[in-house]
Amino acid sequence: AQSVSQHNHHVILSEAASLELGCNYSYGGTVNLFWYVQYPGQHLQLLLKYFSGDPLVKGIKGFEAEFIKSKFSFNLRKPSVQWSDTAEYFCAVAKGNNRLAFGKGNQVVVIP
Amino acid sequence: ETGVTQTPRHLVMGMTNKKSLKCEQHLGHNAMYWYKQSAKKPLELMFVYNFKEQTENNSVPSRFSPECPNSSHLFLHLHTLQPEDSALYLCASSPRDRGMDGGYTFGSGTRLTVV
Numbered sequence: 763a764q765s766v767s768q769h770n771h772h773v774i775l776s777e778a779a780s781l782e783l784g785c786n787y788s789y790g791g792t793v794n795l796f797w798y799v800q801y802p803g804q805h806l807q808l809l810l811k812y813f814s815g816d817p818l819v820k821g822i823k824g825f826e827a828e829f830i831k832s833k834f835s836f837n838l839r840k841p842s843v844q845w846s847d848t849a850e851y852f853c854a855v856a857k858g859n860n861r862l863a864f865g866k867g868n869q870v871v872v873i874p
Numbered sequence: 875e876t877g878v879t880q881t882p883r884h885l886v887m888g889m890t891n892k893k894s895l896k897c898e899q900h901l902g903h904n905a906m907y908w909y910k911q912s913a914k915k916p917l918e919l920m921f922v923y924n925f926k927e928q929t930e931n932n933s934v935p936s937r938f939s940p941e942c943p944n945s946s947h948l949f950l951h952l953h954t955l956q957p958e959d960s961a962l963y964l965c966a967s968s969p970r971d972r973g974m975d976g977g978y979t980f981g982s983g984t985r986l987t988v989v
Contacts, residue, residue, distance in 0.1 A: 771914070796977050805876050806964065806980040852917070854977075861930075861972060864917040 766855050768865035776873050777845055783838040783868045785827075785853030795836040796854040796862065797827055806852065812836065823847070845874045877901045880965050880981035887955065888989055895950040895984045897965030905971040906948040907978065908940060911962040923948060924971035955988045962986070 765788035775781060787793065797809040810821025817829040827838045836853060853865040878899045887893050897906065908920040922930035923942040937959075939951040948965055962985050966978040 766916075798977075798980075805878075805982040806966075806978075807876065808977050808979075811977055861919065861922070862978060866914070866916045 766853055766863050766865040768851075768853050768868050771866060771868060773868055773870045774873065775843060775870075778842050779872075781838075781840045781843045781847070781870065783851055783853075783870070785836045785838065785865060787834050787836070787853075787855040787863075789834070789855065789857045791857065794856045795827070795829060796856075797821065797825070797836070797838050798852040798854060798864075799849050800852065800867075801849045809838070809851070843870075843872050845872050848872045876979055876981060878965055878967055878979050878981035880963075880984050882984060883982065884985045884987075886987045886989060887952065889955060889957070891955075892951070892953040894952065895963055895965075895986075897948040897950075897981055899946055899965075899967040899979070899981075901967060901979060903967035903969050903979070904945050905968045906942060906945070907966040907968075908948065908950055909964040909966060911964055911983070917964070921950075922971055929971055952986075955986075957988050960986055960988045 767786045769784050795812040798806045799809045800806045809825050810819050810827055812819045812829045820826045825840050827836055829836050848871050851868045854862045856862050881896045905924045907922050910918040910920055919932050920934045921940040926942050937954050941949040962983045964983045965981040968978045
């Protein structure tokens with residue numbers, strides 16, 4: 763079965779701090795990678811995705827993620843967070859024709 | 875709005891009640907999904923429908939009964955639920971099942987509380 767690991771379930775940081783959320787998966791071979799964000803009381807929405815090409819992917823709201831194949835990782839980053847980035851962030855992985863497998867999520871709280 | 879609409883947003887029901895959750899999408903997608911989101915757990919896939927046909931039942935108890943009358947509508951019928959079934963139930967759609975063209979589009983969910 764697919765396994766997607768997200769560490770540090772709760773992250774608290776101040777505005778303007780940098781954010782990095784780790785995502786590791788257990789599959790070898792070709793994978794499709796996603797980060798979703800869920801703002802308080804809102805739906806899950808796609809932040810960014812990687813299928814192929816440049817391993818550094820830029821998404822909405824200043825987020826980016828880097829695919830490192832050798833490390834089976836797809837870490838999410840933002841250089842300077844804002845209070846409005848308070849949300850839960852989910853990494854998701856799909857291999858081949860398999861469906862998305864989600865990690866447990868990271869609850870991020872940004873203090874003004 | 876995401877294009878995937880779920881109703882109701884909140885539902886409180888007793889263990890002997892029967893209720894239904896509704897999901898509707900007008901994105902032209904052919905696959906629809908039910909997920910259960912509980913605190914401190916990964917998203918749990920419950921059911922998948924592709925072109926109205928059920929293609930996945932992820933060992934879900936029979937007290938949850940899905941229905942997909944067409945590619946745009948998905949229901950989850952609930953009866954004799956348990957308190958541990960309290961969770962956020964999310965509906966999602968995608969162009970087709972097992973096709974990762976663009977990821978999934980999620981609805982806002984129904985917050986279910988079983989008392």
